[in-house]
Amino acid sequence: QVQLVESGGGLAQPGGSLRLSCAASGSIVSINVMGWYRQAPGKQRELVAVITNTGSTNYADSVKGRFTISSANARNTVYLQMNSLKPEDTAVYYCNAHGKGWKNRVISAFDTWGQGTLVTVSS
Numbered sequence: 001q002v003q004l005v006e007s008g009g010g011l012a013q014p015g016g017s018l019r020l021s022c023a024a025s026g027s028i029v030s031i032n033v034m035g036w037y038r039q040a041p042g043k044q045r046e047l048v049a050v051i052t053n054t055g056s057t058n059y060a061d062s063v064k065g066r067f068t069i070s071s072a073n074a075r076n077t078v079y080l081q082m083n084s085l086k087p088e089d090t091a092v093y094y095c096n097a098h099g100k101g102w103k104n105r106v107i108s109a110f111d112t113w114g115q116g117t118l119v120t121v122s123s
Contacts, residue, residue, distance in 0.1 A: 001103070002026040002112045004095045009117030016121070017083045022095030022114055024076040029107055031099035034071060034078040038091035038119075045094065049080060063089075085121045092116040 008020040024031060035050030049059045049069035057069055068081045078095065095114035100107050 002028055002097065002099070002101050002110050004097055004112055004114035006093070006095045006114040006117040009093060009119045011120045011122065012082075012085050013123050014085060014087060014121055016085050017081070018085065018119060019082065020080040020093055020095075020117060020119075022078045022080075022097075024097050024112070027102035028076060029100040029102065031073070031076055031097055033096075033098045035096050036069065036078070036080045036093055037096060038089075038093045039116075040088075040091040043091075048093065050096075051078060082119070085119075087121050090119060090121050092118050 002024060003026050004022055004024050006022045012018050031053060033050055033052050036048040037045050038048050039045040047060050048063055049067055051057045051069045051071050066084045071078045094116045097112050099110055101110050
């Protein structure tokens with residue numbers, strides 16, 4: 001079993017910053033991709049940013065130039081630095097990880113989600 005624990009959400013003013021963290025733990029063999037998604041009230045979950053184990057990144061157009069995703073592979077941790085926050089960034093942010101882990105004594109693929117952390121941008 002692989003678990004993801006997120007932290008760092010909260011309230012920020014427009015133009016402010018927040019940093020989200022997500023740590024993966026459990027019977028991990030390797031992680032290929034970690035990323036952040038978000039879901040605003042009444043909307044579908046959407047990609048925010050992802051990073052591969054080689055350091056390649058991809059961002060939603062709406063956050064390019066404002067958000068930065070980074071990782072500490074040795075600690076199976078991913079971060080999302082959010083700057084110049086806007087009210088439309090308000091959402092529950094979910095961490096996601098794809099990789100391989102031990103399950104029932106066999107290495108198998110996993111695709112795991114965290115519980116989510118609320119980010120509210122408001123004055």
